[in-house]
Amino acid sequence: MSSICSPSSQLEQVVVAPPTDTPIAADALAKIAEHLVNHDQPGEARVYAQRGYKRFPESRGGAACFNRLQQIEAKEINVAADAAWSPTAAEIRVTCRNVDHICFRLYRTDWERELDDVHSSRDEVNNLLRKKADAEWKASLPPTPDWKPREETLSGPKDLKPGFYILVASHDRSFAMKENALFARPIWVTNLALLVENDARRDEHRGLVVNATTGQPIEKATVELWNRDRGNDWRRTTSFATDKDGAFRFTSEDPGSLFLLAKYGNDQVAPITPWWFYDGNPASDHARHLTFFTDRSLYRPGQTVSYKGVALSADAKGKYSVAARQNVTVVFSDLNGREIARAVHTTGEFGSFAGTFTAPKQGLTGVMRLVAAEWNADATVRVEEYKRPKFYVEFEKIKNSYKVNDTVTATGIAKAYAGNNID
Numbered sequence: 525m526s527s528i529c530s531p532s533s534q535l536e537q538v539v540v541a542p543p544t545d546t547p548i549a550a551d552a553l554a555k556i557a558e559h560l561v562n563h564d565q566p567g568e569a570r571v572y573a574q575r576g577y578k579r580f581p582e583s584r585g586g587a588a589c590f591n592r593l594q595q596i597e598a599k600e601i602n603v604a605a606d607a608a609w610s611p612t613a614a615e616i617r618v619t620c621r622n623v624d625h626i627c628f629r630l631y632r633t634d635w636e637r638e639l640d641d642v643h644s645s646r647d648e649v650n651n652l653l654r655k656k657a658d659a660e661w662k663a664s665l666p667p668t669p670d671w672k673p674r675e676e677t678l679s680g681p682k683d684l685k686p687g688f689y690i691l692v693a694s695h696d697r698s699f700a701m702k703e704n705a706l707f708a709r710p711i712w713v714t715n716l717a718l719l720v721e722n723d724a725r726r727d728e729h730r731g732l733v734v735n736a737t738t739g740q741p742i743e744k745a746t747v748e749l750w751n752r753d754r755g756n757d758w759r760r761t762t763s764f765a766t767d768k769d770g771a772f773r774f775t776s777e778d779p780g781s782l783f784l785l786a787k788y789g790n791d792q793v794a795p796i797t798p799w800w801f802y803d804g805n806p807a808s809d810h811a812r813h814l815t816f817f818t819d820r821s822l823y824r825p826g827q828t829v830s831y832k833g834v835a836l837s838a839d840a841k842g843k844y845s846v847a848a849r850q851n852v853t854v855v856f857s858d859l860n861g862r863e864i865a866r867a868v869h870t871t872g873e874f875g876s877f878a879g880t881f882t883a884p885k886q887g888l889t890g891v892m893r894l895v896a897a898e899w900n901a902d903a904t905v906r907v908e909e910y911k912r913p914k915f916y917v918e919f920e921k922i923k924n925s926y927k928v929n930d931t932v933t934a935t936g937i938a939k940a941y942a943g944n945n946i947d
Contacts, residue, residue: 546929550576550585557592566671570596596671599623603693603707605680607796610737611713614680616691620665621673627694629657630681630711635688635794638710639750639758639783649708652690653699659684662697684713686791714793716742718786728775733766733786741770742788749774750783756863758783781861781895798861800897812837812847814896816903823907826885829856831894831903832878835871846875852896856881859890883907 553576560569569592576589600621605614618626631652659681668674680691689711696704717736720729733745748763766772781798812835819830831854835847848871855866864884869877883892889909895902919936926932938946 547580547583547585548928548932550580550583550589552585553579554585554588554592557589561592561596564672566596567669570671597622599695599705600673601626601695601705603691603709605691605709605711607710608712608714608717608736608793609680609684611684611686611715612682614682614684614711614713616678616680616693617675618663618665618678618693619673619675621668621671623665623695624667625662625664625695626678627662627697627699628660628680629653629692629694629699630659630684631655631690631692632658632685632687633690635785635792636758638688638690649690649692649706650701652692652708653701657692658689686714688712688792710796712793712796714791716745716786716788716791716793718747718784718793718795720784720799728773730771730773731784733770733772733788741768742766743768743770745770745786745788747772747774748785748787750785752781752863760785781857781863797859800861800895800902812850812899813844814847814852814899814901816894816896816901818894818903818905821905823883823905824909825883825889825907827883829881829883829894829905830878831880832876833869833871833896833901835875835877835899846873847871848873848875850875852877852899854879855895855897857893857895858884859892864892 553572557569557573557576560566560572573589573592573596577586577593580586581590598621600619601623602619603626604617604619609615616628620626629652633652661681663678665676666674691709691711692699693707693709694700694704699706715736717734718731719734720731731747733742733747734740735742743766745766746763747766748760750758751761753759762774764772764774781800783794783798785792785794814833814835817832817834823829833852833854835850835852836844837847838844850871852869852871853866854869856864858864865881867879867881869879871877881894883905884907889907891904892907893902893904917936917938919934922932922934940946
């Protein structure tokens with residue numbers, strides 16, 4: 525009978541077999557720890573990393589073990605919540621590791637004032653924290669002795685007044701802005717639910733307003749449509765009432781992003797981020813498709829975002845052909861749906877087009893979108909502050925063979941990308 529050893533057990537055999545009093549043992553222990561982490565066994569990995577760091581703290585392997593320990597023992601917390609809560613029931617989902625508590629504050633605010641910043645920038649969160657919270661509480665989190673993240677569902681406060689709130693979560697009881705994990709989530713507390721259908725085969729859009737708990741339709745609810753004006757600010761452009769089935773219909777003159785705000789009595793609800801609508805063309809027998817391509821997925825503020833697109837059309841039988849000499853309007857928008865720039869293209873002979881935008885140098889970073897609304901097509905990119913490495917390290921290839929306890933000398937260079945050597 526034969527047995528198969530895992531890579532970690534094979535490495536362990538090397539380091540536990542005498543002699544082990546050489547720095548290479550720490551390298552092997554670091555490799556075992558890395559293997560175990562990659563196989564979702566951080567607790568076992570921690571044991572090996574501790575051994576390697578304790579025995580050879582000044583060696584390269586000891587440093588790798590120390591870094592692995594820092595990773596495994598790091599505090600980790602993340603907060604998610606539904607966009608709408610019932611006034612009598614609220615749930616918050618917390619993913620945690622090596623953290624035993626979390627603190628919450630809830631601030632009631634004005635939806636119209638927050639319309640352009642529903643993701644809450646760090647400065648806005650700081651301003652909120654200076655105010656008195658409408659609710660504040662602390663929740664204990666279960667221990668994670670296996671060093672793995674786990675998800676815990678917590679209850680939020682009950683009997684809240686309907687309205688728009690910002691939920692702020694913090695591990696630090698003082699809600700400090702520095703050296704602390706802070707999370708801000710916009711929340712509606714409401715009995716309403718707003719459902720919208722966007723159908724390319726119709727020249728109008730349809731929706732429903734219902735009771736979020738019972739699902740019963742709400743008659744004579746008011747639904748407001750908000751579009752951006754020429755100054756790129758959100759403005760209420762029209763409103764309409766729901767019928768006995770809770771239904772409403774509307775058309776959007778300009779395809780693109782918009783908000784719908786449903787009101788009934790003292791209650792109201794709207795999406796957290798804008799909806800993107802496009803106008804269909806029911807008279808056409810052809811379906812249109814557009815695919816975006818970007819030169820990369822991550823950009824720094826101020827960098828050029830290069831994109832290309834390919835447009836196709838399909839007839840009723842599903843036969844595809846290139847959509848040549850067709851107009852395509854591409855809108856570049858930030859994570860709040862605010863338009864940054866737009867460009868109009870005409871597809872070439874092969875249905876393709878290309879263009880560039882500049883990632884914003886100021887404002888919120890995060891996921892941004894390229895949208896061709898009339899084609900029902902979009903692509904996302906991330907704009908983040910990050911630093912490129914200024915130098916690289918390169919080792920010469922090892923030409924000889926070695927066995928345990930041999931001394932291995934590796935020669936390498938550290939060189940800046942500019943070409944000069946690094947001391």
